[in-house]
Amino acid sequence: MDLRDLYREVILDHNRSPRNFGRLEPADATAAGHNPLCGDKLNVTLRLDGDRLGDVRFDGQGCAISVASASLMTEAVKGKKLADVEQLYREVHALLTDQNYTPPTDLGKLMALGGVREFPVRVKCASLCWHTLHAALESGRNAASAKVSTE
Numbered sequence: 001m002d003l004r005d006l007y008r009e010v011i012l013d014h015n016r017s018p019r020n021f022g023r024l025e026p027a028d029a030t031a032a033g034h035n036p037l038c039g040d041k042l043n044v045t046l047r048l049d050g051d052r053l054g055d056v057r058f059d060g061q062g063c064a065i066s067v068a069s070a071s072l073m074t075e076a077v078k079g080k081k082l083a084d085v086e087q088l089y090r091e092v093h094a095l096l097t098d099q100n101y102t103p104p105t106d107l108g109k110l111m112a113l114g115g116v117r118e119f120p121v122r123v124k125c126a127s128l129c130w131h132t133l134h135a136a137l138e139s140g141r142n143a144a145s146a147k148v149s150t151e
């Protein structure tokens, strides 16, 4: 399966039935992300479990790519060590923005997000949830709620 087919299939599937959609209440950290270019608005809530991301959910409204990316993200990061989540955040960011980037490890379904490089105006749609998660994790250390805008 080439990247274009994988992209279409995974984005369609995750947009149609988003995983981990909703909110955690109470949550250890939350963040609201906004991509003014497209109008995507996503909230990420999470719970910490020691040095791991115990649980994570997202909700909000956005285009197919922003929703599918958030769904893929929650699946990929749930239960992971926070250091590994940060590492994945950096790898996905590189995957989305650098044509020549090859991840050091197979990112599984997340590889499909690389297909967004063919549509540069959509890169911020795909990266929004990742920036929002990153902001939530940062805010968790300061016990404050974070806001992030991709502009």
Ligand code: ZN
Residues within 6 Å of the ligand: 035, 038, 039, 040, 062, 063, 064, 065, 066, 124, 125
């Ligand atoms: Zn969008």
